[in-house]
Amino acid sequence: MIHPEPPSLADLLRAEGLAKTYPQARTPALSSFSLSVGPGEIVGLLGPNGAGKTTAISLLAGLLAPDSGSVHICGTDLFKHPRKARKWIGLVPQRIALYPSLTAAENLSYFGSMYRISGRELKARVNACLETVGLAHSAHGRIDAFSGGMQRRANLAVALMHRPRLLFLDEPTAGVDPQSRNMILDRLAELSRSGVGMLYTTHYIEEAEKICSRIAVIDEGRTIAQGAPLELAHAHPGCSDLGQLFLQLTGKALRD
Amino acid sequence: MPPLLSTLFKELRLLYRDRSGLLVLFVMPAVLVVVVALVQENVLKATGAARMDILFIDQDRQTFGRIIREQLDGVEGVTLVTSLDGRAIDVDQARRLVDGGRYQACMVIPAGITETVRARATEQISEAFSGKSAENAPPLPHVSVYFDPLVQGAFRSSLLNAVKQMLLALEMEIKAAALAEALSSRLQRTPGAYLGPMPLGPADVPPVKMDPSWGARRLMDVVAEKSRLQKLPTSVQQNVAAWSVFGIFFIVLPLGGAIIRERRDGTLARLRTLPVSYLTLLLGKLAACVAVCWVQFLFIVLVGKIALPLLGLPVLSLGSDSPALFATVTLIALAACGGGLVIGTFARTLEQATMFGAVAVVCAAAIGGIMVPVYAMPPAMQAISQFSPLAWSLNALVEIVVREGSLGSVRHELLCLAAFFAAATTMAWARFGRIDRRGEM
Numbered sequence: 174m175i176h177p178e179p180p181s182l183a184d185l186l187r188a189e190g191l192a193k194t195y196p197q198a199r200t201p202a203l204s205s206f207s208l209s210v211g212p213g214e215i216v217g218l219l220g221p222n223g224a225g226k227t228t229a230i231s232l233l234a235g236l237l238a239p240d241s242g243s244v245h246i247c248g249t250d251l252f253k254h255p256r257k258a259r260k261w262i263g264l265v266p267q268r269i270a271l272y273p274s275l276t277a278a279e280n281l282s283y284f285g286s287m288y289r290i291s292g293r294e295l296k297a298r299v300n301a302c303l304e305t306v307g308l309a310h311s312a313h314g315r316i317d318a319f320s321g322g323m324q325r326r327a328n329l330a331v332a333l334m335h336r337p338r339l340l341f342l343d344e345p346t347a348g349v350d351p352q353s354r355n356m357i358l359d360r361l362a363e364l365s366r367s368g369v370g371m372l373y374t375t376h377y378i379e380e381a382e383k384i385c386s387r388i389a390v391i392d393e394g395r396t397i398a399q400g401a402p403l404e405l406a407h408a409h410p411g412c413s414d415l416g417q418l419f420l421q422l423t424g425k426a427l428r429d
Numbered sequence: 430m431p432p433l434l435s436t437l438f439k440e441l442r443l444l445y446r447d448r449s450g451l452l453v454l455f456v457m458p459a460v461l462v463v464v465v466a467l468v469q470e471n472v473l474k475a476t477g478a479a480r481m482d483i484l485f486i487d488q489d490r491q492t493f494g495r496i497i498r499e500q501l502d503g504v505e506g507v508t509l510v511t512s513l514d515g516r517a518i519d520v521d522q523a524r525r526l527v528d529g530g531r532y533q534a535c536m537v538i539p540a541g542i543t544e545t546v547r548a549r550a551t552e553q554i555s556e557a558f559s560g561k562s563a564e565n566a567p568p569l570p571h572v573s574v575y576f577d578p579l580v581q582g583a584f585r586s587s588l589l590n591a592v593k594q595m596l597l598a599l600e601m602e603i604k605a606a607a608l609a610e611a612l613s614s615r616l617q618r619t620p621g622a623y624l625g626p627m628p629l630g631p632a633d634v635p636p637v638k639m640d641p642s643w644g645a646r647r648l649m650d651v652v653a654e655k656s657r658l659q660k661l662p663t664s665v666q667q668n669v670a671a672w673s674v675f676g677i678f679f680i681v682l683p684l685g686g687a688i689i690r691e692r693r694d695g696t697l698a699r700l701r702t703l704p705v706s707y708l709t710l711l712l713g714k715l716a717a718c719v720a721v722c723w724v725q726f727l728f729i730v731l732v733g734k735i736a737l738p739l740l741g742l743p744v745l746s747l748g749s750d751s752p753a754l755f756a757t758v759t760l761i762a763l764a765a766c767g768g769g770l771v772i773g774t775f776a777r778t779l780e781q782a783t784m785f786g787a788v789a790v791v792c793a794a795a796i797g798g799i800m801v802p803v804y805a806m807p808p809a810m811q812a813i814s815q816f817s818p819l820a821w822s823l824n825a826l827v828e829i830v831v832r833e834g835s836l837g838s839v840r841h842e843l844l845c846l847a848a849f850f851a852a853a854t855t856m857a858w859a860r861f862g863r864i865d866r867r868g869e870m
Binding site for chain 2: 231234235236255256257259260262263264266267268269270271272273274275279283284286287288289291331332
């Protein structure tokens with residue numbers, strides 16, 4: 174499922190010194206944010222609500238322009254050559270970013286054609302991607318008739334159509350049943366083994382612990398910890414797992 | 430398939446599956462065309478209560494013209510326009526303005542009518558007394574009225590009747606004056622011829638004989654001039670033009686809704702990570718909507734060509750300038766899509782878009798003369814209607830379909846529609862950029 178001609182495999186994603194303050198906001202949504210993702214690496218981005226995860230993903234995927242800093246995708250500057258860099262990116266948004274009245278196959282075909290995939294190749298990829306997420310039997314079912322889990326899997330399948338080198342996954346398992354979650358995590362692990370790098374945000378700490386090779390914890394727009402999950406937990410006294418570490422770093426106060 | 434075409438087909442598919450949207454786009458205007466055309470078939474378009482601007486050209490510049498003008502000025506709802514920009518109006522210019530729908534009628538008082546009518550009155554009385562017909566009687570002069578082809582029925586006949594009555598009253602005055610003069614002279618001459626040498630009793634004076642039918646002979650007439658159009662406009666043509674414009678503008682609802690749904694569902698975010706410019710995606714969306722507007726227009730045309738004749742109404746005729754019709758419908762569709770883009774980018778929720786879009790279209794339609802002719806509105810509303818895209822659309826389509834106009838005759842309206850589309854697209858693009866910078870996608 175890997176794109177055939179990646180220009181640089183050293184760092185699929187390299188972000189340095191990213192900062193963003195929204196107009197009319199008093200505090201920055203993100204400041205001095207740096208991160209890298211290598212081939213086959215799954216980097217978990219954890220943080221409480223409002224920590225800056227969505228802003229970080231938006232900046233890294235080129236949806237927002239930063240106030241400062243740079244993002245390179247497979248060696249290509251995202252903001253200088255956005256079209257070239259976007260070819261390597263796949264985005265799985267938190268919301269079901271599909272056309273509800275189109276079928277799963279139609280959705281995949283449409284997004285695939287945006288990458289100029291056509292004809293038999295397009296059909297073959299639609300079938301393969303639906304097969305990957307276990308939706309081959311529902312190819313001609315409308316998205317709005319799917320269950321939550323099926324919609325999540327279709328959401329992931331669309332992002333795989335152009336065989337991206339780098340996947341941005343924004344809470345891809347939110348609100349799905351354990352079976353669908355298990356399948357999604359299995360597929361992500363397979364993709365990782367095939368060399369696809371991933372940036373993964375989730376509120377399920379055990380999920381991050383299970384599939385992420387590296388974790389970055391952010392809060393109030395700043396990276397407050399970064400490293401392998403267990404190493405990070407053991408480096409902080411009194412923390413035996415990632416969940417405890419998370420609460421220790423970000424506090425127990427409720428966030429709006 | 431290239432991204433533009435792919436987006437076009439995707440949008441068409443989405444619109445096709447939006448059943449309630451299709452109902453609004455296709456069934457609503459078709460039902461309106463059928464119902465209103467049937468209702469209006471024998472109902473006269475303009476009523477006596479309507480306000481009418483009439484161009485008044487007085488070539489006579491004597492008693493007659495002045496009296497007719499004074500009397501018409503007193504008719505409620507009628508405004509006489511005797512000059513434009515401080516300059517006198519000539520007949521050709523007046524007919525052009527009436528043909529263009531700017532004024533509802535023009536009235537021409539021919540030169541010399543006062544003299545001719547007086548001469549005819551004297552002649553008629555002389556004939557009545559003598560019992561002989563004059564050999565060289567001056568021809569019957571007439572006041573001519575030229576109507577906008579779209580003005581039919583009540584207004585046409587009520588104006589003609591009002592003028593006829595005015596002329597009759599004037600005739601009576603002139604005839605009475607001429608008769609008084611003739612009688613006075615004849616009474617002085619006739620007894621004098623017999624009273625010379627010997628006086629006679631009243632019974633011996635021969636009676637003054639007069640033809641009793643003289644009073645019925647007309648001194649002048651009012652004539653409604655023939656329209657330049659070969660066929661009179663029908664309610665079908667007018668309703669197809671009006672309701673197809675109304676229906677086309679309802680594209681703002683599905684288009685605005687689609688933009689908001691893409692933003693709400695995160696599809697827009699996904700689209701913006703694609704290696705395709707957003708402009709390409711937008712053009713695909715616009716192309717799909719323009720195509721739908723065209724299908725919608727053709728559907729309404731089919732209703733006018735096939736369904737309405739089955740109900741006993743005239744067959745729809747579309748004028749003779751196909752390129753002008755093509756350009757007009759395309760620009761109307763683009764202007765409507767511009768409105769959809771504005772609604773889609775400015776409204777925050779689907780509910781806002783639906784409510785604001787529907788209310789905006791209905792208001793713009795009312796102001797634009799879709800429901801009530803602009804000339805029948807109060808002056809303030811007439812002024813406001815100049816700024817309604819639906820008024821430009823309706824004027825252009827009526828000009829092409831009903832008045833058999835050409836590209837040249839609708840260039841002003843087409844420019845307005847193009848400017849509206851450009852302004853709306855720019856506004857939507859600016860708003861989109863603002864949303865983008867704020868990270869509100």
